[in-house]
Amino acid sequence: MTVRTAEFLMAITMAAFSIYLMVKSYELPIGWIKDEGPGGGAWPFWLSAILLISCAGILFNWFRKHGPIATSKKVYIESHVLMEVTSVAVALIITVGLFSFIGIYGALPLFLIFYLRFLGKHSWKLTATLAVLIPVVIFYFFEVTLKIILPKGMTEPLFIPLYKLFF
C-alpha cells in the first residue's frame, strides 16, 4: 500500500467517524434553549461538523494531488518494518487481553519474555531476571506505595496473604 492510498483510506475512515459523531451528538438538543443557552449537543455537533469539513479538505487535496503525502508513491509501511511493528502491537493487545484473565502479574512476565527473548534476542538469564524483577517492582510501587490495585483476574486469591501483609 502506498502512502497515497493510506492517506485516502484514513481520511475516508475519519470522515465516516465524524458523521457518526454528528449523529451521536444530535441525540441531545443542538439548538438554542430559552434561558439555558446552547443545548448539550451543540458543542460536539459543530465540532464534528468541522471535523467532517477538514476530512473533506484532506480528500480535496488528495484528488487534486496536492502536497507531499497525497502525491507520495512510497510504501506506507515497509514489509520488514510491518512485521516488527505488528508483532509489538499484537503482543500489547494480547497482554492487555490477558490482564482480565491471568492478571497483570501473569501477563507482564509473558510480555517481557516475548519482547526480550524473541524480539530482542537477549540471553535467557537476562530475560528471566527482568521478567521476575519488573513485576515485583511494579507490585511494590503501585500496589503497596500508591495503593492502586491492579487487575489480577483469576490470580486474585494468591494475593490475599500479600494484602494481609501490606495493608
Added chain:
Amino acid sequence: MLEILGLLGNGFLVVFEPLNLALIVGGCALGLFIGAMPGLGSVNGVAILLPLTFLVPPTGAIIFLAAIYYGAMYGGAISSIMLGIPGASTAVATTFDGRPLAKQGMADKALTGAAVASFVGGSISVVLFTFFAPPLAHVALVFGSPEEFALMMLAFATFVGLGGDDLFKTIFSIAIGLVLSAIGFDIISGEPRLVLWDITGFLHGINFLVLAIGIYGIGEMLWTVEENALGGGKSMLSDATVTVARTFANLRELVSSWKTMVMGSVLGYFVGILPAAGATPGSLMSYGLAKQMSKDPDSFGKGNIEGVVAPEAANNAASTGSMLPMLTLGIPGSPTTAILLGGMVIWGLEPGPRLFTDHSEFVWGLIASLYAANLFAVIINIAFIPVFIQILKTPFTILAPIIFILCLIGGYAPTQDMHDVWLMLVFGIVGYLMRKLDYPLAPAVLAIVLGPLAEPALRQSLIISDGSFSIFFTRTYAGPIMITAILFLFLPVFKMVYVKMRNKLA
C-alpha cells in the same frame, strides 16, 4: 518588586523541604535520562510518569514533573551529539553542529557547551518568568468567560497559523481533541453525551492521560520500533574522552560564546510563550540567528560550538516560556505544559490567574523549583556525562518493553478501568498510523485538555450575551485577543495569496 522577591523567598522554603528537594534531584536525573534516549522527550516523560505522582501532594508532583521537563531539555542534547539522532524534537538543531564536533573527537566540548548553554537559557528565562508572571496574572484576574474562550481560540489559532503546511490536518487534530473531551456527560444538563456505540466505559469520559499516553507513549514507541527496524539497530555512538582538566578547559572556552547564549535565551523565551511554537521552532530560529550574526557563518554545520550553544540555550528558555501562559492564563504553551495543566486539574487545582492568589504556595514553589532544577540539572549533567554515554549503550529492546509496561499501567491508574487501557491502545495505534501521514498530534492533546474548560466558557459567554457572538469582539480584552486569533487563523491564506502574487510578479 519586593513583594515578588518575598513570594519567591517563600517558594524557596517550599523547595528546600527534604521531600521536594529529593523530587527535584530525582526528576532532573530521570529527565536527563529520558531526554537522552532517542525518540523520548519531555512530553513523553511527563505523560508516562504523571500517574506516578499521585503519591505526593500537588506541589511536590508539579515540582517533580517540571524537573523532568527541565532535565529532558538538557538530556536531549546528549543523544543529538553522541548518536546524531535528536533525543527529542527540541534538540534537532543541536545535531547540526554537535554531531560534527563529536566526529572530530570533541564530543566532550559539545556536551559541556550544551549543558552550560542550557543552564544560561534556563536561568535567564526563569528570571524573566519571575517578573513577567505576576503582572500578567494580575491583568488576567479580571478575565471572564468571554476572555477565557478568546484565549483558547488564540491558542488553537496559533497552531493553525504557524502549524506548517497541512492546514486541514491541523484543524482535524484540534477538533478531534475537543470532541473526544466532550464525551461523557453534558456538564450543564447532566445528560449522558456521545456514549460511543453505547459502551458504558465512555460514560466517565476520556481522561486526557489516556490520549496523551496513547500518543506519546504507545504511539511514539511504535514509531521508534519502526525507526530501529529501518536503521537495522546499528549503534552509531561516538567516542568521547572526558577528563576533569578537559572539562575545565572547555568551560573556559565557552565564556566567549556568552552573547550567543543570551540571544538564544531571550529569543527562546518569547517564542516559547506562543502556544504553537515552543521549543523546537525556538531552537531552530536561534540557530539561524546565531549563524546570521556570526562572523564566520560558513563554519556552521561543520562543528562550530556556537551552533550547539544557540539552540540549547533557546530550547531550555522556551520550556520556561511555555509555562508562563499555562500558569497565568491557564493556556498551555506546549504539549508538555498541556499535560502539566491536565495534571493540575486532576490534583484539584483550577488553572488560571486565580492560582496566584488562591494557591500562592503551589505557584511560587514551582517557580522557585525551576531555579533549583536548573542548577541541579547542569551539575548532574556535567558530572555524569560518562554515565549518560554508557546509558546510551543500553539496547532499545530492553528499554522498550519497560516503557510499554509503564504506559499500560499509566493508562490504568487514573480511572482503574480496563476500558481506558484498551482505548489507550487504540489511540496509540491510530496515532502512529496518523503520524506516518503527517497529522500533527500535539494540537489534539492540547485540545483534549482545554476542551472541558473551553465549552463552559463558550456556553456561559453566550448565555451572558443571549446568544450573540458579538460578546467576543466588544469587550476590552476579549476583542483584541479574538481579532488576533482570527488573524492567525487566516495567516495561511495570507501566505498563499502572497506567494501567488510574488510568483505572478516574478
